[in-house]
Amino acid sequence: MRIATSSSTDLNAASAVKAIKEEIRKKISSPSLMLVYYTETQDVQSIKNEFKKQFPDTYIIGCSSCRGTMTDKGYVGGHNIAAWAVQDESGAYGSALCNLSSENDVFLQAKQVLQRAIDSSGRPGELPALITLHTTPGHEETILRAITSELGVNVPIIGGTAADDGVSGNWSLFDSDNVTSNGIAMAVFFPSARVSYSFHSGYAPLGDSAVATRIDGRTLLELNGQPAAEVYANWFQSATGRVIDNDDLFAQSTLFPLGRQTGIIHGMPYYTLSHPASVSEDGGIQMFCNLGEGETVHFMSGTTEMLVSRAGRVVDSANDHDKNPRDPIGGIAIYCAGCMLHVRDSLNDVAANMSLSMHQAPFICPFTFGEQGQFLGGEIAHGNLMISAVLFHKDEL
Structure with a gap:
């Protein structure tokens, strides 16, 4: 199993993809699977056509990333394409994509995408070692339930919700x-190398909590029977001494999200985070993920320094999670776009920390509007302000 990465800032799609091919071919002659991440400034139809032309026998899925990408070669902001490729003659890989139709059930469509991806791998009836999931915003929890329902067990997932530069709907997926601009893409892995994984928030509860007593879709309307935005504002002021600006809620809440306890490991609780996006007209908080009525939500806190160092720590955790840690041959990471925007002046440090933890192995990392992964306790979740990582190890199965 061999892994290679490449990226290009060339404004011309044909020359950008050709340059990526030339660099990848220095290490890999015939990729089994490619993951492609790109900014909204790209002509997606053109880059799709070019990747198909340059890699006609390779399974490919692409997902838009917020304002840049990151690889083992560092952070690249602005207009760019980054690609991750694996060649594994002893393994098997497959992929599938669908355009979500309002006429069909999302749950059913997600199961169909997964089955098509598995069928394309030539391993029908087998459980993949890993699934890479990319979807456009809105149905992540339903899609995760569909995957678990179809497979019957939780399989490690690394995923990220397609992003654009300004939450304006310019996200996309391709194969x-x-x-x-409204769909699901999955890749399934049956690799000859062992996979380890980690999914973390890195935030801590500050002590305030309440029950979600009224929900409307992804809008949290009431906490303990009170307008959610009012309760959150009180928590924020108590913690910071500042009055929150509802017009700047997305940015100001990055270090103070809401969390739901997902499990406990070694006596310590861990949380799935939800990022407040905006205040609704009726005093609710619009979120980037679903909450359930009756769930307890906690007021969480993080620091800028933590967001910079966390990427490396999550990769370290994935390596420690492996029963026999070895230098990885490569990896994939997902880093929240909200966190990226908060630490944008330190993204070279984020990339350096991750590369150090990867032992300089090739990796790729987009910036997404939601993160999907598997906690060490086994739970599969969709959250915000999270980071997910998987590593592939030299020791074979």
């Missing part, structure tokens, strides 16, 4: 044949 070798299609482009969509």
